[in-house]
Amino acid sequence: MILVTGGAGFIGSNFVLDWLGQSDEGVVNVDNLTYAGNLHNLASLRDDPRHVFVKADICDSAAMAALLARHRPRAIVHFAAESHVDRSIHGPAAFIQTNVNGTFSLLEAARGYWSALEAADKSVFRFLHVSTDEVYGSLTPDEPPFAETRQYAPNSPYSASKAAADHLVRAYHHTYGLPTLTTNCSNNYGPYHFPEKLIPLIIVNALAGKPLPIYGDGQQVRDWLYVGDHCAAIRCVLADGAVGEVFNIGGWNEKANLDVVHTLCDILDDLRPKPDCSSYRAQITRVQDRPGHDRRYAIDARKIEHALGWTPAETFDSGIRKTVQWYLANQPWVADVQSGDYLKWVEQNYSDRGATALAGAVLTSSNQASESA
Ligand code: NAD
Ligand code: TYD
Numbered sequence: 318m319i320l321v322t323g324g325a326g327f328i329g330s331n332f333v334l335d336w337l338g339q340s341d342e343g344v345v346n347v348d349n350l351t352y353a354g355n356l357h358n359l360a361s362l363r364d365d366p367r368h369v370f371v372k373a374d375i376c377d378s379a380a381m382a383a384l385l386a387r388h389r390p391r392a393i394v395h396f397a398a399e400s401h402v403d404r405s406i407h408g409p410a411a412f413i414q415t416n417v418n419g420t421f422s423l424l425e426a427a428r429g430y431w432s433a434l435e436a437a438d439k440s441v442f443r444f445l446h447v448s449t450d451e452v453y454g455s456l457t458p459d460e461p462p463f464a465e466t467r468q469y470a471p472n473s474p475y476s477a478s479k480a481a482a483d484h485l486v487r488a489y490h491h492t493y494g495l496p497t498l499t500t501n502c503s504n505n506y507g508p509y510h511f512p513e514k515l516i517p518l519i520i521v522n523a524l525a526g527k528p529l530p531i532y533g534d535g536q537q538v539r540d541w542l543y544v545g546d547h548c549a550a551i552r553c554v555l556a557d558g559a560v561g562e563v564f565n566i567g568g569w570n571e572k573a574n575l576d577v578v579h580t581l582c583d584i585l586d587d588l589r590p591k592p593d594c595s596s597y598r599a600q601i602t603r604v605q606d607r608p609g610h611d612r613r614y615a616i617d618a619r620k621i622e623h624a625l626g627w628t629p630a631e632t633f634d635s636g637i638r639k640t641v642q643w644y645l646a647n648q649p650w651v652a653d654v655q656s657g658d659y660l661k662w663v664e665q666n667y668s669d670r671g672a673t674a675l676a677g678a679v680l681t682s683s684n685q686a687s688e689s690a
Contacts, residue, residue: 318343319555320390322375322423323397325350327510328447328544330358332394333368335548343367345388347381348397349374352658357650358509375419381426392443392555393427395420398482401513402451402475403666406608409474416478417485420446424489431495445498445555446486450540450565451476452501455611462540462615463501465563472609483563496560500551503567503616507544507636508643511654513662515539515574516637519581520644521651523597524589529582530667533606535575538613542568543636546629553625564625567616570633575601577637584641605670 319336323329324346333344343366348354350372362368369388373380375397385393397419399405399412427444434442453463454470469484471477489495510517519529550566558564572580582597591597621627631639644651 318345318388318390319392319394320345320347320384320388321394321396322347323354323395324348325354325356325358325370326396326400327353327507328505328547329396330355330509331507331544332396332548332551333359334361335545336552337362337365337367339552341367343369345369345371345384345390347371347373347375347384351399352662353400353511355509355511355654357653375423376414378422378426381423382429385426385430391438391441392445393423394445394447394551394555395423396447398447398479399475402473403513403607404662405473405475405478407665409478412474412478416475417481420482421485424485424495428489428493428495432493440496443496443498443555443560444486444489445500445551445558446482447551448483448499448501449476449479450501450503450567450614450616451611452480452483453614456538456613456615458613460613462567462617463565464617465501465565465620472611476611490561498554498558498560499563500554501563501565501616502547502550503540503542503614505542505544505547507640508647509650510544510640512651513659513666516541516577516581516640517644519578520585520641521655523582523585523600524644527600528602528604529578529597529600530602530604530670531575531578532604532670533610535578535603536573536612537610538571538573538615539577540567540615541570541572541577541633541636542566542629543631543639546631546636549630550621550627553621553627557625559624562624564621565616565618566621566627567618568629568631568633568636569616569618571613571615572633580633580637581641584638588641589645604667 324333325348405412453467471480490497506516512521585597
């Protein structure tokens with residue numbers, strides 16, 4: 318079996334569902350269920366003996382060692398992290414604790430377990446660390462996308478904590494020979510995405526008739542990848558990636574935030590028109606920018622394509638439509654995650670940006686016409 322950390326979160330739960338949809342190899346899923354962990358994502362596995370859920374903290378090295386000794390996985394796929402840039406600005410400590418100390422604890426437990434394996438098991442064991450393109454910092458409009466050789470330049474507490482974890486993983490391979498793999502992926506979107514991140518936030522706010530907050534000028538660029546494509550890429554890297562290597566994963570889908578939001582509004586106008594036939598675009602509202610906001614991310618995904626034959630199956634158009642359809646069909650999931658804690662976060666993040674900005678500054682139709690042209 319394999320051991321997955323953070324498998325109750327957005328990408329982790331998609332990965333576990335995807336894995337068990339393709340293979341009978343079991344999964345031990347270790348997650349301490351922070352606000353971002355949600356066992357409802359895994360409801361379809363409730364009676365599936367191939368899935369063992371364990372509520373535990375990756376920072377607890379002894380607990381990790383005991384789990385490894387008990388379940389004897391042939392691989393660890395490490396998703397568990399604090400993952401939201403805005404939260405890292407409000408409270409970086411949790412990011413250092415889980416992303417840095419937690420990865421360190423897990424690496425220590427993995428090293429102890431792996432060192433004691435028989436030669437045959439030792440040679441097939443893998444530690445796959447799931448990381449982000451944000452470790453590379455921000456691109457200017459004319460720079461080429463991030464290749465694996467790009468110098469690290471993290472700008473937020475989140476990306477700095479992920480960069481630290483990447484360096485620890487690299488060091489454990491270099492120093493101890495731990496058979497590691499690292500993936501640095503661009504922004505994901507798709508089912509079970511917690512509505513604090515841009516795409517699900519816009520969908521749920523639009524449907525609730527609330528403002529659609531755009532940070533700053535909305536011209537920040539992200540490279541979007543459908544989560545199922547990320548899961549497929551991780552499976553490829555785990556199966557065939559050369560030990561010690563890094564693979565950048567991206568969708569070749571660079572989009573400005575405002576364009577993404579326009580696309581979401583247009584799909585909703587089509588699939589769930591408002592009774593008065595006005596467009597959801599009218600809810601778009603500019604708010605104060607994120608401090609230190611990275612302007613552009615883009616991934617050069619040629620290495621994983623050439624080495625492992627992976628390319629994304631979804632285009633942005635197909636993936637984003639599927640995603641909107643999923644949110645429309647799963648309103649109870651949305652209602653469930655919008656608990657008191659979620660509302661507290663929304664209040665903290667958006668009231669800091671100025672209530673007046675939220676209430677006013679709706680884009681004028683002439684703005685919208687020029688921006689979408
Ligand atoms: P998420 O926030 O949705 O989920 C994180 C999961 O980790 C949650 O289930 C949470 O309960 C769990 N967790 C947090 N701290 C833990 C701890 N101390 N011990 C055990 N479990 C803990 O995150 P996500 O968006 O699914 O991201 C998963 C991974 O992929 C992260 O490492 C992130 O850095 C990376 N990544 C994310 C994106 C993206 O666009 N979301 C892109 C590239 C890479
Ligand atoms: P996010 O989904 O938080 O991912 P990341 O910061 O890791 O890229 O944000 C994606 C982009 O959308 C980012 O440039 C910030 C922007 N954004 C908004 O404009 N408004 C919002 O309310 C949020 C949450 C994000």
